Amino acid sequence: MSLLTLTLLIVVPAQRDSATPQNLRCEWEVNPQAVRDPCPEFYWEVSSQSAFRLAVAAAPDGFDFPVWQTTKKSPLSIVEYAGPRLSNRATYYWKVEAWSKDGEGVQESAVQSFRLDLSPMSHYLPTARTFVNFAGNPQWAKDKIDLCFRKEAKQGRSDIIAVRYALVCTMVVPSKKADDLTAFCQQHGFDLEDCFCHFAADTQVTLHVGAERAENPREKRLCPGWDPKNDRNGDGRVDDDEFETRANPNATARRRELARIPIYYWGPPRDDYVMNVGNPGYQRYMAEIYAPEMADGYDGIYFDTVPPDVAGVGRNSRVVEYPRKGVEADRWMRDVQWLFAQMKIRLPEKLITANG
Ligand SMILES: [Ca+2]
Ligand SMILES: [Ca+2]
Numbered sequence: 001m002s003l004l005t006l007t008l009l010i011v012v013p014a015q016r017d018s019a020t021p022q023n024l025r026c027e028w029e030v031n032p033q034a035v036r037d038p039c040p041e042f043y044w045e046v047s048s049q050s051a052f053r054l055a056v057a058a059a060p061d062g063f064d065f066p067v068w069q070t071t072k073k074s075p076l077s078i079v080e081y082a083g084p085r086l087s088n089r090a091t092y093y094w095k096v097e098a099w100s101k102d103g104e105g106v107q108e109s110a111v112q113s114f115r116l117d118l119s120p121m122s123h124y125l126p127t128a129r130t131f132v133n134f135a136g137n138p139q140w141a142k143d144k145i146d147l148c149f150r151k152e153a154k155q156g157r158s159d160i161i162a163v164r165y166a167l168v169c170t171m172v173v174p175s176k177k178a179d180d181l182t183a184f185c186q187q188h189g190f191d192l193e194d195c196f197c198h199f200a201a202d203t204q205v206t207l208h209v210g211a212e213r214a215e216n217p218r219e220k221r222l223c224p225g226w227d228p229k230n231d232r233n234g235d236g237r238v239d240d241d242e243f244e245t246r247a248n249p250n251a252t253a254r255r256r257e258l259a260r261i262p263i264y265y266w267g268p269p270r271d272d273y274v275m276n277v278g279n280p281g282y283q284r285y286m287a288e289i290y291a292p293e294m295a296d297g298y299d300g301i302y303f304d305t306v307p308p309d310v311a312g313v314g315r316n317s318r319v320v321e322y323p324r325k326g327v328e329a330d331r332w333m334r335d336v337q338w339l340f341a342q343m344k345i346r347l348p349e350k351l352i353t354a355n356g
Helices: 003-009 138-142 151-155 176-188 240-244 280-295 312-316 331-346
Strands: 022-026 041-045 051-057 068-073 078-080 091-099 106-108 112-115 161-167 170-173 203-209 218-223 271-274 300-304 351-354
Touching (some): 022 091, 022 112, 041 091, 041 331, 151 161, 161 280, 161 351, 170 176, 176 280, 280 300, 280 331, 331 351
Parallel strands (some): 161 300, 300 351
Antiparallel strands (some): 022 041, 041 078, 051 068, 051 091, 091 106, 091 112, 170 271, 203 218
16 A cells, blocks of 8 residues: 555544543644644644633643643633743643533543754744735845745745645635535535535625626625525425425525525626535545645645634524524634644644634
């Protein structure tokens, strides 16, 4: 078996259904021995979390007197170290306790370790670290910036970080990405339509036509909503009989794909849609296919349009996949974090960053 084949067989374990924090990662690796960040990130997977307490100790039995401990009310299972300066090349131990949302108590993880291996920064600028997005001229970039979208900037100074511009919460259709996602879903038994978000009720939307440009006209259209209750026989469409006597008169989509949530501009020929970032098929496609492809030859990826709630007009609308009620209120943000974590676990050496 070739190394490539072996790599492709590694599947990221989906353990988010456990009430006990599992799959612990420090800087996205298990028990890493050469952490290069003096303030490492800690990450874990848990089915439900209202708060957590994370502790770092200098010995496996040293948690009565931890080096650092933090308690935070948060549904997100990630935190960055913010304690006293850690000693280089010493081994530390960490564990996390998570309180579940339903008040069923606190669950404690197993203990993991990490070891710092810090070296001085390769380059100093006289200013704060500087990011200029489309700055590719190597001579210009060399003395001025640290990070940009153009890998040719590295010809002037090799440690300039080049990140590829990409999108994760939205997708243009048709496109190569849409074709690749369709093929991935067919190959692995996922329903492509589950990868999109859908309006739960008919919704007025105003967008530019053709592209999001000031000179393009803005047009208001009514997007039909999808309610599974209207599709009584569950065949994925609402036929004439079902439509005449539909349970929800405020959702008039005859097919689910008609209820996709548009963003930025109206087609045709191309539409842009809000994705269902929590869908397992979409998450696997992004982590296994898209992110490795986009990061290849770059230091990482910059994802544009990553808001803390459903993107675009979806934020203030009723959305089938994100009802935002009760414990579901912050699920979009948790799903985005889970999706980014899967990409980082697969590509721990790549910088993966986003706006919003
Ligand atoms: Ca850090
Ligand atoms: Ca039907």
